[in-house]
Amino acid sequence: MDRLRIGLVGLGTMGRGHLKTETELPEIRFAGVADVDPAAVQTATQTYGLPGFSSYQELLDSGSCDAVLIATPHPFHNPIAQYAAERGLHVLTEKPIAVTVREADAMVDATKRAGVLFGVMFQMRLEPQFEIAHRLLAEGAIGPIYRSVLVANHWYRTQAYYDSGSWRGTWAGEGGGVLMNQSPHSLDMLIWLGGMPRRVQARTATRFHRIEVEDTAEALLEFEADHTGHLYTTTAEWPGEERYEFTGEIGKLVIAGKSVHLYRSKERVQDSIDHLAIWGKPEGKWQDIPVVGEPGGHAGVVARFARAVRLGEPLVATGEDGRNALELANAIMLSGDKHEAVDLPLDRDAYDQFLNRKRAGV
Secondary structure (H helix, E strand, O other): OOOEEEEEEOOOHHHHHHHHHHOOOOOEEEEEEEOOOHHHHHHHHHHHOOOEEOOHHHHHOOOOOOEEEEOOOHHHHHHHHHHHHHOOOEEEEOOOOOOOHHHHHHHHHHHHHHOOOEEEOOHHHHOHHHHHHHHHHHOOOOOOEEEEEEEEOOOOOOHHHHHOOOOOOOOOOOOOOHHHHOOHHHHHHHHHHHOOOOEEEEEEEOOOOOOOOOOEEEEEEEOOOOOEEEEEEEOOOOOOOEEEEEEEOOEEEEEEOOEEEEEEEOOOHHHHHHHOOOOOOOOEEEEEEOOOOOOOHHHHHHHHHHHHHHHOOOOOOEHHHHHHHHHHHHHHHHHHHHOOOEEOOOOHHHHHHHHHHHHOOO
């Protein structure tokens, strides 16, 4: 296939990482780079021999691109994505896709109107343990899910980390804390594997760090039917782990780090409850599922994005997927502030009012 010509916007840590890992991909070629920092542009152009631009508008108006890869801080994702879509360019953006779900709506709508693809950099979906878990759940290995659990307390950060940039840990700079910066991948994985909640009852707190935003969040989750769940995430705890549990009518699936464990029951829980003797327990067996293969990483997402554009293959994650993870994060923050349950789809006006109040220091 013809290589997809991608314009890279943003030459911070993520942007430089994309140049380093994806320049040699056979599916794409970088057509140019853009950043507001002249030194960053100069370094990239000298290192990779690419055209450099001082603004994303100049790069995307140059006629050299089929698509844009957005690697700026997330408050700038929305205008860049809309600008690209209006010019008929496909969009691939880093996570989170925006600050608010209303902005995510605008990005999804703009790309749909333009008839261009909109992908999100959720590379954890390409890690073998999650690919295997997704397949097992899709095949009904544990039956209908009635409980989902996420513990993501491996995002430990020091105060020095937050002090390293004036935008870190602020409502104006990030629009949230652990939910916006560290946990979007975990939230996406919970949704991808277990579905989208319809209601959250959350508690958020700034436990130890000297920052404006939350460093700890937990929530009770309500899904469809009798499916319930719980999530917990923080940057203020150690040791940490990332653990997912999905319990269904005929088994349980646990993802702990890089491992996958599956319990298969010989009958439905309801059936065993109805007929077993007073101290009886359902019969079943735990199985350690072999996890083989290497993570696809950012390069895998970019390659799949190119093949989606050129060959019609599915994206790793769509703009709607990115919006779902952001909507859950927004809902948890709003619920934590209101100290009451919040329904999804989220009330966009209510969330915007909450964020504006926080940014104003109220």
